[in-house]
Amino acid sequence: MYNKANHYIYKKGGSLMTKYIPDCYWPEQDNGAYVSHESICALNTSASPATVRLTFYFEDRPKMEGFCVTIPAERTLHIRLDKLKNANGEALLRGIPYAAMIESDVELALQYTRLDATQPELALMTTML
Amino acid sequence: MYNKANHYIYKKGGSLMTKYIPDCYWPEQDNGAYVSHESICALNTSASPATVRLTFYFEDRPKMEGFCVTIPAERTLHIRLDKLKNANGEALLRGIPYAAMIESDVELALQYTRLDATQPELALMTTML
Amino acid sequence: MYNKANHYIYKKGGSLMTKYIPDCYWPEQDNGAYVSHESICALNTSASPATVRLTFYFEDRPKMEGFCVTIPAERTLHIRLDKLKNANGEALLRGIPYAAMIESDVELALQYTRLDATQPELALMTTML
Amino acid sequence: MYNKANHYIYKKGGSLMTKYIPDCYWPEQDNGAYVSHESICALNTSASPATVRLTFYFEDRPKMEGFCVTIPAERTLHIRLDKLKNANGEALLRGIPYAAMIESDVELALQYTRLDATQPELALMTTML
Numbered sequence: 001m002y003n004k005a006n007h008y009i010y011k012k013g014g015s016l017m018t019k020y021i022p023d024c025y026w027p028e029q030d031n032g033a034y035v036s037h038e039s040i041c042a043l044n045t046s047a048s049p050a051t052v053r054l055t056f057y058f059e060d061r062p063k064m065e066g067f068c069v070t071i072p073a074e075r076t077l078h079i080r081l082d083k084l085k086n087a088n089g090e091a092l093l094r095g096i097p098y099a100a101m102i103e104s105d106v107e108l109a110l111q112y113t114r115l116d117a118t119q120p121e122l123a124l125m126t127t128m129l
Numbered sequence: 130m131y132n133k134a135n136h137y138i139y140k141k142g143g144s145l146m147t148k149y150i151p152d153c154y155w156p157e158q159d160n161g162a163y164v165s166h167e168s169i170c171a172l173n174t175s176a177s178p179a180t181v182r183l184t185f186y187f188e189d190r191p192k193m194e195g196f197c198v199t200i201p202a203e204r205t206l207h208i209r210l211d212k213l214k215n216a217n218g219e220a221l222l223r224g225i226p227y228a229a230m231i232e233s234d235v236e237l238a239l240q241y242t243r244l245d246a247t248q249p250e251l252a253l254m255t256t257m258l
Numbered sequence: 259m260y261n262k263a264n265h266y267i268y269k270k271g272g273s274l275m276t277k278y279i280p281d282c283y284w285p286e287q288d289n290g291a292y293v294s295h296e297s298i299c300a301l302n303t304s305a306s307p308a309t310v311r312l313t314f315y316f317e318d319r320p321k322m323e324g325f326c327v328t329i330p331a332e333r334t335l336h337i338r339l340d341k342l343k344n345a346n347g348e349a350l351l352r353g354i355p356y357a358a359m360i361e362s363d364v365e366l367a368l369q370y371t372r373l374d375a376t377q378p379e380l381a382l383m384t385t386m387l
Numbered sequence: 388m389y390n391k392a393n394h395y396i397y398k399k400g401g402s403l404m405t406k407y408i409p410d411c412y413w414p415e416q417d418n419g420a421y422v423s424h425e426s427i428c429a430l431n432t433s434a435s436p437a438t439v440r441l442t443f444y445f446e447d448r449p450k451m452e453g454f455c456v457t458i459p460a461e462r463t464l465h466i467r468l469d470k471l472k473n474a475n476g477e478a479l480l481r482g483i484p485y486a487a488m489i490e491s492d493v494e495l496a497l498q499y500t501r502l503d504a505t506q507p508e509l510a511l512m513t514t515m516l
Contacts, residue, residue: 020430020432021496022429022465023428023498023500043150043228043230045186057461075186076151076187076226078188099463099496101430109228111150111151113254120248121379123502123508123509124253124511126243161377168281171280172280203315205355206317207280207281238357240281240385250377250378251377252510255281256514299484303407333444333447334446335446335484368409369410379506379507382501382503382511385514
């Protein structure tokens, strides 16, 4: 999902909108019908593709940057955080509290959802950003 | 729920309010006391009926249009997305990520809820739009 | 919780704030450690008591009125909808979709939560109003 | 987490932002893979540390004050309410309805999450503040 060309254009132009998710957590276990995961879901109803940059913050270490995603015009993208990698190939860690900042050069609707499958019966939570 | 007369009036007049649900997903299985489903719940406290148009966006295909619902004055409607059909008789698909845009010609309060009954014990999530 | 004196004062003065919950539903069964219930949780941080009026809307019948609650100064109240009665002694019904309007003469913070204990393992959902 | 120096600075300067959580509840039992708990999750993306003051409100007794937490610059903190103590060493009580007010001298993103492990299979709920 990382697009080198867009990434550089993005850095020049700056972001139109910024949203935050203070409560991110990727549960350590997968014992249900689903795997435990978090999604940042974006909807781009505009006629232009959106370049989205994600930054992750932690309790005890510096922020991680360089995560970049493109959402085509008139499409949704449910960004699976368990599958996301940045420009350096780094992924997120399981079992530690973290938080996210989402920046986009096009106005998006954004929602965060977590599915916890630590135990056989899943739990769900969601919130609009 | 599709009202051809209202539909044409609506298209002429445009919409007063627009809201979005980036994280829609209709789970593929029903193994609980309930069936898996999503609801867009609308409350119309005004003295006029509301004509509501729904558009659905996907990750890998063009948007689906032509879903239209009327909410009478001083009534609520919990729109079951698993039962919704558009003017062409098309329904939504199970097991794929999608998103929704809701337009109304009357100011409404709107909330999205998902009940996942993939496993015997249900999970719930909700958010205000 | 109904206070006849406050109720009349309220009707004269009108409301300062109005909030809505489109997705109310009182599950029909109680099979868990808790009973199935919904709460409208209010926080009054002001120095004055708040008089709160609740109106409920349905899909197929007229709205129900006359539900009135007082929140003392610097107190919270988690209004259990399964225990609420109006001035005529009427309570809400289980197993049907409905919606709520909350009016207050003092600015409040408000949140809606549902606990579904239809099955042995509970499910929870919440949203800020 | 209580910092005496910051606490006094805070009281002099007042707060920049105030947010509320009307529906707080610490379930009385822990029967799952997790322990039952609530978190107030804060994200401080600024270059300055944030001094956060928490006040808790109840249905039947005066508010509790003197809870103070510092969030370093460019860090998140998932404040576990089951582990929080105020300047007098007081902790919150299990099994009673309460509410929270959060004040900060730096603009923060805030989210509230509850994990209920009263029964073997957990339930989750979250909302943005």
